[in-house]
Amino acid sequence: MKIQKILNILTLLTGAIAVTVTSLWIGKQAYSWLPPQAAAESLLIDDLISFLVTLGAFIFLGVTSTLMYSVIFHRAVKDDFTDGPPIEGNIALEVVWTAIPILLVLWIAGYSYQVYEQMGIQGPSELVHLHNPLGMESAYAEAKDTPALAEPVEKIDVLAKQWVWVFHYPERDITSTELHLPSDRRIRLALKSQDVLHGFYIPAFRLKQDIIPNHAIDFEFTPIRPGKYSLTDSQYSGTYFATMQANVIVESPEDYQQWLAQTATQKPSLATNQAASEYAQTSNQSVQTGWVTVPPAAPPLVNSPG
Numbered sequence: 450m451k452i453q454k455i456l457n458i459l460t461l462l463t464g465a466i467a468v469t470v471t472s473l474w475i476g477k478q479a480y481s482w483l484p485p486q487a488a489a490e491s492l493l494i495d496d497l498i499s500f501l502v503t504l505g506a507f508i509f510l511g512v513t514s515t516l517m518y519s520v521i522f523h524r525a526v527k528d529d530f531t532d533g534p535p536i537e538g539n540i541a542l543e544v545v546w547t548a549i550p551i552l553l554v555l556w557i558a559g560y561s562y563q564v565y566e567q568m569g570i571q572g573p574s575e576l577v578h579l580h581n582p583l584g585m586e587s588a589y590a591e592a593k594d595t596p597a598l599a600e601p602v603e604k605i606d607v608l609a610k611q612w613v614w615v616f617h618y619p620e621r622d623i624t625s626t627e628l629h630l631p632s633d634r635r636i637r638l639a640l641k642s643q644d645v646l647h648g649f650y651i652p653a654f655r656l657k658q659d660i661i662p663n664h665a666i667d668f669e670f671t672p673i674r675p676g677k678y679s680l681t682d683s684q685y686s687g688t689y690f691a692t693m694q695a696n697v698i699v700e701s702p703e704d705y706q707q708w709l710a711q712t713a714t715q716k717p718s719l720a721t722n723q724a725a726s727e728y729a730q731t732s733n734q735s736v737q738t739g740w741v742t743v744p745p746a747a748p749p750l751v752n753s754p755g
């Protein structure tokens with residue numbers, strides 16, 4: 450009897466260690482499932498995702514391995530149709546399995562909030578303050594003291610409309626349909642929408658922000674990896690919403706300055722606009738659906754049509 454108990458504890462211990470080690474390994478794999486880490490914020494988000502995957506893997510493996518163990522080693526013998534032992538509640542067990550999930554949820558909430566605070570992305574602060582006057586104010590005040598925000602900031606205006614992104618660089622007063630960004634510089638975007646709700650989403654930066662009409666939303670981040678990424682609209686904004694994509698080019702500050710200077714010498718020209726050309730095509734079609742759609746905004750005049 451004694452030996453049986455020791456064996457049971459050993460089995461449980463071995464199982465728990467195997468599940469923990471496997472979960473930690475799966476959590477490490479999570480990094481490779483995601484796009485390149487092109488902004489400082491993506492490092493924080495990916496750590497959070499890895500943590501959540503580790504936790505999820507631990508619960509999944511813990512539950513399934515217990516189930517498999519019971520099915521394999523505690524099968525009823527053939528022709529045994531008797532009932533199992535009548536177990537009527539267990540206060541200690543119920544307290545434990547209620548307390549553990551509560552603590553886990555609080556841990557996830559605390560960690561997520563901390564990541565959001567560290568990112569210091571600003572967002573629609575005046576709207577957030579309106580709905581949550583106590584919670585957010587201190588977070589923003591604190592974020593202003595972090596060294597990331599004390600760095601020189603590159604300001605760019607982003608205008609979203611049906612269905613095109615237009616970027617304006619106030620420093621040189623130039624516009625483009627491709628978003629150029631210097632790497633390792635704090636970027637501050639002023640997000641504006643001319644018509645409806647749009648969503649600013651760069652998966653490689655792990656950043657997403659709704660753009661609300663009639664509100665300029667400050668949005669901050671730091672690109673860290675030169676390369677070409679894509680910006681997509683994360684909110685359904687009408688018929689040609691799928692065409693609302695733009696290239697994001699992260700380059701060294703020297704290349705960025707060179708691009709600004711070179712673009713400043715170019716006369717504004719009409720940008721190619723997929724939404725406008727698709728709309729023009731449908732009006733030439735012989736079969737008319739009769740469905741009305743919002744006509745796309747006129748293609749913008751930009752210094753760099755991309």
Ligand SMILES: [Cu+2]
Nearest residue numbers: 647682686693
């Ligand atoms: Cu849109």
